[in-house]
Amino acid sequence: MPSASHATLTTPVTPELVRGALELEETHDGLLPHRLPAWARAQCADGQLAMAESQPSGVRVVFRTRATVVELETVPTKRVYAGAPPRPEGLYDLLVDGRPAGQASATGGNTVTVDMSTGSAEMSAGPAGSVRFDGLPDTDKEVEIWLPYNEITALVALRTDAPVEPAPASGRRTWLHHGSSISHGSDAASPTTIWPALAAAAGDVDLVNLGFGGSALLDPFVARTMRDTPADLISLKIGINLVNADLMRLRALGPAVHGFLDTIRDGHPDTPLLVVSPILCPMHEDTPGPTAFDFSRLAEGKLAFVASGDPEERAEGKLTLNAVREELERVVETRAKDDPHLHLLDGRLLYGERDHAELPLPDGLHPDAAAHRLIGERFAAHVFAADGPFGVGD
The missing domain is CATH 3.40.50.1110 (SGNH hydrolase)
Known part of the structure; x- marks a missing residue:
């Protein structure tokens, strides 16, 4: 693999790179996508809704680049149900110019263990992780990384081997x-x-x-x-x-x-x-x-x-x-x-x-x-x- 395969450029994830979220919250873990705005979240104390709206279903990081390697650093929060079979790892889907081009799961992150008999939950913190996609075409292209629908995902940074810029509006x-x-x-x-x-x-x-x-x-x-x-x-x-x-x-x-x-x-x-x-x-x-x-x-x-x-x-x-x-x-x-x-x-x-x-x-x-x-x-x-x-x- 040539040297261009090393992701040496770091780009912070900013609102211009995120689609499908209604609000982005600055947290100590990174930029957290929400699918309800803060004023709406403040009107309901239900933990189920708080978890669901902060799981980024339909949310994606979208940008243009010539990069052949893309890494997205995140802090995922995964759920474990005590006594239940393990849940599948959350997947990140990569699209290049609208076509499927890869899948990956993030390492690291936080874990919430839920006791279904009592409804109680315990959080254990973990480090940031990342997903990596390589072998992408060395051409100018639109890249989309769709976030897991079932894992709260704080966005930290993109690492690539070529510059990144926000994608223009789709017109759709x-x-x-x-x-x-x-x-x-x-x-x-x-x-x-x-x-x-x-x-x-x-x-x-x-x-x-x-x-x-x-x-x-x-x-x-x-x-x-x-x-x-x-x-x-x-x-x-x-x-x-x-x-x-x-x-x-x-x-x-x-x-x-x-x-x-x-x-x-x-x-x-x-x-x-x-x-x-x-x-x-x-x-x-x-x-x-x-x-x-x-x-x-x-x-x-x-x-x-x-x-x-x-x-x-x-x-x-x-x-x-x-x-x-x-x-x-x-x-x-x-x-x-x-x-x-x-x-x-x-x-x-x-x-x-x-x-x-x-x-x-x-x-x-x-x-x-x-x-x-x-x-x-x-x-x-x-x-x-x-x-x-x-x-x-x-």
Whole structure:
């Protein structure tokens, strides 16, 4: 390997190099991407949301360079669940001029150990690590490093064998999406193969992903964040977390959805806005939450979930996925009479009964890598088609 393979130039990671984050926080570890702004984070003390929004799903470091070697120094924060099988290492995906060109995991970093029986967590600090990609073409090119969707990642510096400069704006439309852990990426193979990233690539749009594991709960501060975020296209995938958390009753759901949509429309009155109902999840189709860990499966070394509600409780207003779908259909049908840019997509068109027979949810809740690809392809086919809600002619 020639001497040019040595990464001798150091470039601090600055906001101009980061896309897909709504805020970047200066920390002692480095520049920490957030997917909610500080004022929004201050309105919720939920540790689950704090973890989810600071995991950089959809966030990427983007620059132009002739470098043949690129190293990204980071301080990752990895999670370990006591008594559960090890979680896969977070992956960094490298794209060169939009094409996959490598994958790597970062060494070092912090570890958070979670006790699922008590909910307690302990942090142990570790050193900075890095990911390295070499053998890149010695040409001027756009380089993207997509950060792990499942590891909090503080950005320290780039090391290269040629100068780095910020990439110009892509000129593509910006798609702002909000959803649950499925949109966040749970159990996908890598950051560019979570279903929203796959759909964004197929639709030739720039993704801003506000998919928050366990936290798509119609929070008003999320609606205000979306109201204030520039976007050409907006989508909401609503339902599964409301059932998981047993958060509200049917009486509250309709007004909450109306309020969320009202707030978004305050900032985006004519933007194509798509509401997506839940994909199929058999355990919660007609059984309310809350969702619980399946400790019998955990004893076998497998992470899985169960519905702990009673189907009879739907009559009392407890939410099931079918109840949510019916209410979303009612709300969108009512509003669409005066809002021609509002659309609804039944999530079962993305993943339904036939798909579950072929690609069952491994833990009862989350799609695997193959199902993420299926959902992303179907979303693009339904939504980004010329006559779809996000078609160029909308």
